[in-house]
Amino acid sequence: xxxxxxxxxxxxxxxxxxxxxxxxxxxxxxxxxxxxxxxxxxxxxxxxxxxxxxxxxxxxxxxxxxxxxxxxxxxxxxxxxxxxxxxxxxxxxxxxxxxxxxxxxxxxxxxxxxxxxxxxxxxxxxxxxxxxxxxxxxxxxxxxxxxxxxxxxxxxxxxx
Amino acid sequence: xxxxxxxxxxxxxxxxxxxxxxxxxxxxxxxxxxxxxxxxxxxxxxxxxxxxxxxxxxxxxxxxxxxxxxxxxxxxxxxxxxxxxxxxxxxxxxxxxxxxxxxxxxxxxxxxxxxxxxxxxxxxxxxxxxxxxxxxxxxxxxxxxxxxxxxxxxxxxxxx
DNA sequence: CGGATGGTTCGGTATTGACCGAACTCAACG
DNA sequence: CGTTGAGTTCGGTCAATACCGAACCATCCG
Numbered sequence: 001x002x003x004x005x006x007x008x009x010x011x012x013x014x015x016x017x018x019x020x021x022x023x024x025x026x027x028x029x030x031x032x033x034x035x036x037x038x039x040x041x042x043x044x045x046x047x048x049x050x051x052x053x054x055x056x057x058x059x060x061x062x063x064x065x066x067x068x069x070x071x072x073x074x075x076x077x078x079x080x081x082x083x084x085x086x087x088x089x090x091x092x093x094x095x096x097x098x099x100x101x102x103x104x105x106x107x108x109x110x111x112x113x114x115x116x117x118x119x120x121x122x123x124x125x126x127x128x129x130x131x132x133x134x135x136x137x138x139x140x141x142x143x144x145x146x147x148x149x150x151x152x153x154x155x156x157x158x159x160x
Numbered sequence: 161x162x163x164x165x166x167x168x169x170x171x172x173x174x175x176x177x178x179x180x181x182x183x184x185x186x187x188x189x190x191x192x193x194x195x196x197x198x199x200x201x202x203x204x205x206x207x208x209x210x211x212x213x214x215x216x217x218x219x220x221x222x223x224x225x226x227x228x229x230x231x232x233x234x235x236x237x238x239x240x241x242x243x244x245x246x247x248x249x250x251x252x253x254x255x256x257x258x259x260x261x262x263x264x265x266x267x268x269x270x271x272x273x274x275x276x277x278x279x280x281x282x283x284x285x286x287x288x289x290x291x292x293x294x295x296x297x298x299x300x301x302x303x304x305x306x307x308x309x310x311x312x313x314x315x316x317x318x319x320x
Numbered sequence: 321c322g323g324a325t326g327g328t329t330c331g332g333t334a335t336t337g338a339c340c341g342a343a344c345t346c347a348a349c350g
Numbered sequence: 351c352g353t354t355g356a357g358t359t360c361g362g363t364c365a366a367t368a369c370c371g372a373a374c375c376a377t378c379c380g
Contacts, residue, residue, distance in 0.1 A: 006275035010268075017268055021261070022182075024368060035286050036272055038279075044327065054370050059328060080378075081326070086286060091293050098258065101181065108170075108177055112196055115166035119198075126195050126246060129320045133251050133308060140304050148296050152289075160289045184338060204357070214340045219358060240348080241356075 003050065007036055011051070026053050027061040031070065034086045041074045041083035069093050088160065092145060099141045106134040163210065167196055171211070186213050187221040191230065194246045201234045201243035229253050248320065252305060259301045266294040 014032025019025040029051050034042065037050070047058050062084055065071035072087040087093065109131040116124050152158070174192025179185040189211050194202065197210070207218050222244055225231035232247040247253065269291035276284050312318070 004275065007272075010272045010275045013268060013271060017264060026369075032272075035290070036276055036283075038283050040283075040286065045325090055327075056329080056371075057369055060369090063328090091290065095297070104177060108173060111173060112167075112170045112192075115164065115170045116196055123196075123198050123200075125317075126200065126320065129312075129317045130195070130251065132315060132317070133312070136308050136311060137255070137304065140307070144297065144300050144304065147300070148293060151296060152293070155292060157285075157289045157292070160286065186339075205355090215357075216341075216359080217339055220339090223358090 010036065023064070024061060026051070026057050027065055029053070030058070030061055030065060030084075031086065034071065034084065041085040043081050043083050047084070068097075092148075095141075095145060099138065102134045102138045102141065106131055106138060109134065170196065183224070184221060186211070186217050187225055189213070190218070190221055190225060190244075191246065194231065194244065201245040203241050203243050207244070228257075252308075255301075255305060259298065262294045262298045262301065266291055266298060269294065 011029050011032040014035070015025040015028035018028025018031060030047060033047065033050055034040065042050075044055070044058050044062065047053075047062075048055055051058070053061075062071060066073060066084075069087050070090045070093065071084050074083040074085055075081070076083070109127045112127045113124060113131065116127065121128075152160075171189050171192040174195070175185040175188040178188025178191060183191075190207060193207065193210055194200065202210075204215070204218055204222065207213070207222075208215055211218070213221075222231060226233060226244075229247050230250045230253065231244050234243040234245055235241070236243070269287045272287045273284060273291065276287065281288075312320075
């Protein structure tokens with residue numbers, strides 16, 4: 001497959017971005033590549049080729065990405081090879097993952113409040129605020145996702 | 161200041177949480193401590209004492225946290241020491257930081273689309289979707305924050 | 321049974337960076 | 351002045367981990 005200067009850059013920036021949010025650089029590059037490649041499903045050897053990474057790195061990165069539901073495995077009848085492509089719900093999935101951080105924060109605040117059970121309301125205020133704000137976001141977030149789901153259909157993105 | 165088993169645990173969990181989202185463990189512990197301490201403003205030496213960390217680590221962690229607007233410096237007339245406390249807007253600040261990640265993702269997708277200028281719409285679809293979804297979230301997110309801002313007032317959290 | 325192809329696991333290397341202790345700077349005060 | 355306290359900067363150490371190459375496993379063909 002062709003590989004222009006610009007696509008190459010795109011892949012690198014992807015690598016850096018996803019590395020920045022906690023994945024590895026190679027995993028990020030894989031995502032980048034899977035976002036632009038044709039066809040959209042690729043086998044490991046193709047990724048190795050396209051990214052100039054080692055078989056082993058690609059193998060483990062794909063396993064991680066699959067675990068995170070960012071990438072999914074695909075197979076075709078009469079072909080024993082495994083292909084990979086960006087997962088159907090990868091984006092809403094990662095939004096939900098982020099939402100989960102909200103929950104963690106709320107739980108954290110509740111834990112703190114428990115530790116300060118007998119303290120004055122004034123002292124507990126910082127934690128109460130933290131709990132309430134994250135609780136609010138926790139309920140609003142799914143609303144946003146639902147709203148997007150509707151728009152998504154209208155825009156003809158059903159299959160993504 | 162007293163330091164029970166439970167508060168100690170809270171601080172450690174905070175350390176781990178914030179380490180998990182990209183800060184250092186010590187920075188996380190500082191946040192944890194500043195969320196529950198009395199008075200809510202502390203000087204470096206008190207943090208060193210409370211957390212059992214070194215002066216240097218606390219110094220650099222506080223600098224980082226201050227740069228990120230998660231913690232702010234406070235001073236009092238007639239007292240030349242510097243105190244630190246959780247920043248007034250630390251939570252909305254970190255929400256906005258997260259929102260910024262949405263923007264980065266959208267820009268990333270636009271970069272990819274540019275690289276695929278001459279490709280078929282079908283091939284560009286993955287990136288178009290990514291751009292549109294993040295764009296949508298980018299506009300909805302501030303709405304959520306505004307909504308919270310109103311509720312916040314009603315709940316008597318004006319000063320946080 | 322080879323042998324080729326596709327993929328995983330393992331050991332080692334090299335980089336990164338968090339943290340600490342010690343040395344240093346700077347003020348204020350005796 | 352020197353001393354004390356508050357804070358920063360520097361150098362070094364230690365732990366974590368991303369990545370690679372090589373060895374290994376499995377499955378299908380001739």
